[in-house]
Every structure is written in C-alpha cells, then in structure tokens.
Amino acid sequence: MGDHAPSESERESDGPAFQPVFENRVRFAETDQQGIVFYGEYFTFQDEAVSAFFRGLGYGYDDMLEDGWQIHVVNTELNYRAGAEFEDVIVNELRVADIGTASLEYEYRATRKHDDEILADGTVTQVAVDLETEEPTRIPDEFRDAVAAFQGGLESDE
Template sequence: MGERPESAAADADGPAFRTVFENRVRFAETDQQGVVFYGEYFTFQDEAVSAFLRAIDYDYDRMVENGWQIHVVNSELNYRAGAEFGDVIDNELRVAEIGTSSLAFEYRARRRADDAVLADGTVTHVAVDRETEAPTRIPDAFRQAVAAFQGSLESSE
C-alpha cells in the first residue's frame, strides 16, 4: 500500500499508524458540493478496521471460531479537509489501547497526492461472548497479534 516511510517507527504519542486500506473516491461518495460526504468517512473507518484485522490474521471469522466478537460502542470523526472524486485516500489505523474487554482504534484518512489529513478519529469496540453477548476478556492471542503488527501495545488491563 501507500505506506509512508516514517510509519515503520512509533509515533511520539503511541504506536505507528499503518496504512491498512486505500480507496479511490467514487462519484457516488461525493455530495452536491463535489466533496466526499462526511458520512462516508465512517464507512472508510469501518473498512480500515476490517483490513487491520485481516492484516493481523485475526479477522471476524477467527473471532467467531474462538467464541467472541466485537461491537462498536463509540465512533468519532473530525473533519480536516475535503476529498474529491478520484482522490486516493490512505486509511491509517492503530490500536491505541486494549483494556480487559475494550479495544480503542485511532483512525486517520490522508489524501495520497499531498498527504493532507482529511479526517481523524476513534472507534471503540467491546468484546462480547458469542453465546451470552456479555463482555468478555480479549484473548492473549489477539493482543499478541496486534503487538506484533504494530510494534507495541498500550494496555490498560
């Protein structure tokens, strides 16, 4: 992907962001003003989470096989600049923190042409047991996969 060279090292404020999903803005994703409709960034953020999970080889299917899954409990986005039809967006993600049963991702969308940050924000999930839907501890294997992929892991356990 369009990973920037500095993304291999940790950022000053935590693990490095990694480009996990890229997309070219489709005409259908723009509004009457010709820029990406703000709600589309939530879809981009969600796609980035799915891509991150695939990149660490711990996707939703593996979670289900292991008896747990994650549910979104909060999502926030800040809009910094507008993207237009045809722009290529690098969607970056990192796990900012893993608690006992919660998982907080930080997200950033950058326009590849000029590296401008288009949007940034967070999405928090809670791990739940597949049978009971009750909060459950995030497995060590998942924690290890995240740490191996991004080089470190903030834990509030």
C-alpha cells in the first residue's frame, strides 16, 4: 500500500467520468493505532458516496419507494492504496460503471484532497427489487435517465 503511484490509465478508465459526491475530514475516531484511517471506515465512506450520488441525481431512496422499488447491495469490494491521516480531507467519487436490466455496478474512488492520491477504490453492486414481490425488477427509465444526465453518459448491458 502506498508504494505504487497509479498511472493515468489506472486512475481513469473508459466510461463516464467519476463524480465527486462528497468530502469528509478524517476524524480521530476513524483512525487506528497506526494513525491512519481504519480500513473498515472506507466501507462507510463508500456507502455514503452512493447516498450522495442519489441526492445529486435528484432521484433518491424516497423516489424509489414512491415508484415501488428499492435497491439492495449484493456485493462490495475495496482496494486500499494509501493511508489517510487525522484531519486529511478525503474526496469521495462515484460513477455508475454498468447498468443492466435489474442491477447496477458503481465504481468508487477516495482521494486525498491536497495531493489527489488515490487512497482506496472499489465497486458496489446493487440489485433493484420490487417492493411488493421482493423479486428483482427492471430499473426504471427515469432512474437511468437521471444517472446518464448526472454523470454525462451511461454504460448499459441492455
């Protein structure tokens, strides 16, 4: 961790641009005995990035419920690249990398604000579920359109 500075190709891949969705300043309570952010905290940051992304879309959890569906996390992965310390400001970025009929895959990235170093990156996979049947359901076009508008494009498996 931290020995390898990512190349430009590692920082940017094909597809829509990452969207900076929120910043957080590292609190003392988020650090471990080594003085860096405890690895588990990045899962919380990643989850908050998804919520902030929805707010940025203007199509949040309440809108999903009103439209008769919700979203369930089925997988999440994180890679740790470098350590963040107390008082560092972390920029949390997200993009929908792929959208299928009933599933979405987000790519997440956390960078240190003052030097743009990637601290962690990973993915979150979610499945759309019908509120009544609790079965997978098609992601509504309104949500797809909001994602495409917010991030400047959309990769789709449909």
